[in-house]
Amino acid sequence: MSLRIAAIIPAFNEESSIGRVLGDIPKGLVQEVVVCNNGSNDRTAEVARAHHATVVEQPLPGYGNACLKGMEYLRQKPPGQQPDIVVFLDGDYSDHPEEMPLLLHPILEEGCDMVIGSRALGRLEPGAMQPQQIFGNWLATNLIRLFFRYHFTDLGPFRAIKWDALVSLNMQDKNYGWTVEMQVKAAIMKLKCMEIPVSYRRRTGVSKISGTLKGSILAGHKILWTIFKSI
Numbered sequence: 001m002s003l004r005i006a007a008i009i010p011a012f013n014e015e016s017s018i019g020r021v022l023g024d025i026p027k028g029l030v031q032e033v034v035v036c037n038n039g040s041n042d043r044t045a046e047v048a049r050a051h052h053a054t055v056v057e058q059p060l061p062g063y064g065n066a067c068l069k070g071m072e073y074l075r076q077k078p079p080g081q082q083p084d085i086v087v088f089l090d091g092d093y094s095d096h097p098e099e100m101p102l103l104l105h106p107i108l109e110e111g112c113d114m115v116i117g118s119r120a121l122g123r124l125e126p127g128a129m130q131p132q133q134i135f136g137n138w139l140a141t142n143l144i145r146l147f148f149r150y151h152f153t154d155l156g157p158f159r160a161i162k163w164d165a166l167v168s169l170n171m172q173d174k175n176y177g178w179t180v181e182m183q184v185k186a187a188i189m190k191l192k193c194m195e196i197p198v199s200y201r202r203r204t205g206v207s208k209i210s211g212t213l214k215g216s217i218l219a220g221h222k223i224l225w226t227i228f229k230s231i
Helices: 018-024 045-049 063-075 099-112 131-148 165-166 179-186 213-228
Strands: 005-012 030-035 054-057 085-088 114-118 159-162 193-197
Touching: 005 018, 005 063, 018 030, 018 045, 018 099, 030 045, 030 063, 045 054, 054 063, 063 085, 063 165, 063 179, 085 099, 085 165, 099 114, 099 159, 099 193, 114 179, 131 179, 131 213, 159 165, 159 179, 179 193, 179 213
Parallel strands: 005 030, 005 085, 030 054, 114 193
Antiparallel strands: 085 159, 114 159
16 A cells, blocks of 8 residues: 555553554554553553554643644654554554554545544444443534534544644644544534444443543533534
8 A cells, every 4th residue: 555554542551452452453554553652550551562553652641632642753754754644543442443444445545534433323332332422422413513514423533534634633632622623623624524334342441531420521521612612
């Protein structure tokens, strides 16, 4: 494949799952996998390196902070070595890395700028998403449809985007609002977007966000704030 593809995986204490995530990425599809170690106090970084991933350290907590650090690493490469496409996925083994070609196909073959892996349209393992997650995704995507006329069904973390488009979005969010910021800005900039159904399973370990009441409240507030500030 002539296009350069990179994957960014934010990870916080994912020692038990990161090896499985990296092992399931189709061989030869991705030129570099960047694991953004978000202040882990376990062997996440060691396991990632053992699976031939590049590990960048981001001690500042926050999902968005980790993703931004991964982008910073890629941006520092010489222009000829920067990726053409970036895939984001989680390090907890809830996404199915082997489905990555499904995300890439609309970009490679249909000219899409960004493809969201929709858990709402795909195969959702019972218990993989908490009720508050399902409701929050439904509310947020309907608000995006109402205010920005873009149809999404999910704010899922498993997504692919052209590198130039990603850079043009000027991503800023440092924690819970990362995915919705990307989708709102894509709608404002009229990027060609698509959703494809993806599978989603119970994560390995305990969720740091949706698994706690505080995390769910903070995430919900940040998602709504991100939408309404952009209107």
